[in-house]
Amino acid sequence: MPDVVVQPTGVSPADVLAVARGTARVTLAPSTVEAMERSRSIVDRIERDGRPVYGVSTGFGALANTFVAPERRAELQHALIRSHAAGIGAPVSREVVRAMILLRVRSLALGRSGVRPLVAHALVDLLNHDITPWVPEHGSLGASGDLAPLAHCALVLLGEGWVLGPGGERIDGGEALRRAGLTPVELSAKEGLALINGTDGMLGMLLLAIDDAAHLFTMADVTAALSTEAMLGSDRPFLPELHAIRPHPGQAVSAANIHRLLQGSAIMDSHRDDLAHAVQDAYSIRCAPQVAGAARDTLAFVETTAARELVSVVDNPVVLPDGRVLSTGNFHGAPLGFAADFLAIAAAEVGAIAERRVDRLLDVTRSRNLPAFLSPDPGVNSGLMIAQYTAAGIVAENRRLAGPASVDSVPTSGMQEDHVSMGWAACRKLRTVLDNLTSLLAVELLAGVRGLQLRAPLTPSPAGQAALAAVGGYAGEPGPDIYLAPVLEQARATVSGRALRTEIESTTGPLN
Structure with missing residues (x-):
């Protein structure tokens, strides 16, 4: 390096x-x-x-x-x-x-x-x-x-x-x-x-979070596509002309990703012209680009804020070239605190909508003929039932963490510092939200792959096939219940790592 x-x-x-x-x-x-x-x-x-x-x-x-x-x-x-x-x-x-x-x-x-x-x-x-x-x-x-x-x-x-x-x-x-x-x-x-x-601690955490969020938001498009395919959803809501009429840039990017990921799928082709197919998919599928796209636009704002801070003088006092040494308020972390809070809200919602897709995949009344809890033998076996419980608990924690830290000023230093930013706390909890988002996408990745496996002999998209190969290597095929915690840990590593994304991009082209 x-x-x-x-x-x-x-x-x-x-x-x-x-x-x-x-x-x-x-x-x-x-x-x-x-x-x-x-x-x-x-x-x-x-x-x-x-x-x-x-x-x-x-x-x-x-x-x-x-x-x-x-x-x-x-x-x-x-x-x-x-x-x-x-x-x-x-x-x-x-x-x-x-x-x-x-x-x-x-x-x-x-x-x-x-x-x-x-x-x-x-x-x-x-x-x-x-x-x-x-x-x-x-x-x-x-x-x-x-x-x-x-x-x-x-x-x-x-x-x-x-x-x-x-x-x-x-x-x-x-x-x-x-x-x-x-x-x-x-x-x-x-x-x-x-x-x-x-503001170096706040900025350091924010820059690390930006890198994590950019990757996770792309992986959220991947897992959304897997869930859509497994639930016999439609790819029509992701057509570019439907997003051009609401020109939020992040939305267009996510829609393009999901649409590309769904192409070349025998599963999608099997019901494309079926009159009995639902006219509209649920919001958690159809509105995936709107939510993930809004998160991407929030991330773009945060990136701009961090870029400005990287060229900022935040010391106090500052020594000016003309010899003056003047006190400033540039050290106040409000810009970074606000940015971290905004991004935590966005990331929490990306995780929340992913959990809703998981719940739909597991519900026999809504999953379009997939077995209950994605188990071939439900009753004796519980499948991914408790994995969804875990996801629900994480969503609840993220909702608590999405509450802004930056509005919670506590005066200090004999009232000299009578308004503080709480930016350090905002950035710390943002990193926790993103770690939680990794777990939520891991659960959806496993559920989406299980759903695609259960659609056999129909073959998924090239992206779906790459996910089947990656996750199937440690999760196996649908069957009797297994010890799930190690599988979920490996799914977390798959989401946070770059190998699966690289393999998918070798077939679809670069994802944004």
Whole structure:
């Protein structure tokens, strides 16, 4: 995997994924170092002049009017990191921490934070030596950015705090640096504040969620097509001319995907001109593009928001090229909190409509001659009955998680920070919703494949055949009940992975 070179203009979403989920190493461009040196020279000049400037020669938050003597300013920065590393709970995942660190490097690289290049190099060293700070899941309000999570990362630079071990255990931060041949950093004026005042945790989680959602929304079209085919549904509602008259772009994309996935099917051909066939399919089939398409359009908005944040200066105060050091509110996470909440709502509904298709497939009165619960011998056997219970429970949880976090401000810091974004919480629950969506699509994938198997000897579409081959390898053919939990876990891996999608696209062409 090629190196990620951090430029003074920042990094791309692909860069973040390559570092968070891949093995890419990180380097700073020479122009980045120059930009940081210019910014630092302004802070050094302020230090020499003795002017009171927030974050340089004063306290923080509600203590912003407290002047700090020059000889205690380094102590101030170290105390800031220690006091703000006050999170609690289980550690967040390695990929989130790595994304967060890279994004903090990105923020410093923009040359508006007034820190020395060695601070950015120290963060890069954590990434390149695979040192992952232990960052607790609770602590950020998304107000002055992700203060506590970023402080836990910065604390390791000081040779303190904890690091996430390979088995999930906690390792002393100083020991981790020593093992890697690294030395702790001695912070100077403003550098502690610059390490923690940003939206990097929220943005990192959002970028990871965007990548997951884009794939899952395509897989939702795949599972919807399998269910439609298995239930002898019609492909006519997915014709492009019907979606051109309601020109939502996401809807057109999902409809085109589903229509393409259903072509070449003997099952579909078997009832295409049958006068006894239902005039209209149920909403969960016929309106699949409208729901998944609206989710895609929401995702497009979220992508735009994240792209803007990737080029934003979110530190406070910021060091302007003309020498001014000014306080801002750019660290407030409202844009990211709103985006995460919107996407959680959309993803929850993609899962909810999938569960409705599963229920229809299992109901002998609505599945068009499929056996009850997709068992060839219902009664003695329960088939996928309880798999649908599981899906129903997950849908209920997603509905709770779809409630917005971003409206739940709690004032802090002696009412100095009297409105907070809760963006960290919004992004955390979005990732849970997407993980739940993976499970829901896994249940639909298994149910759709079972339905297609039970339509034999009629053959499904090439896409359906690819799904039969992939899922049949671990689920087998319909028959006596089996231990379902391992099968569902493998179905989750099939949904989240890329192998089935790649195999399907080899026959249908690229899915969007």
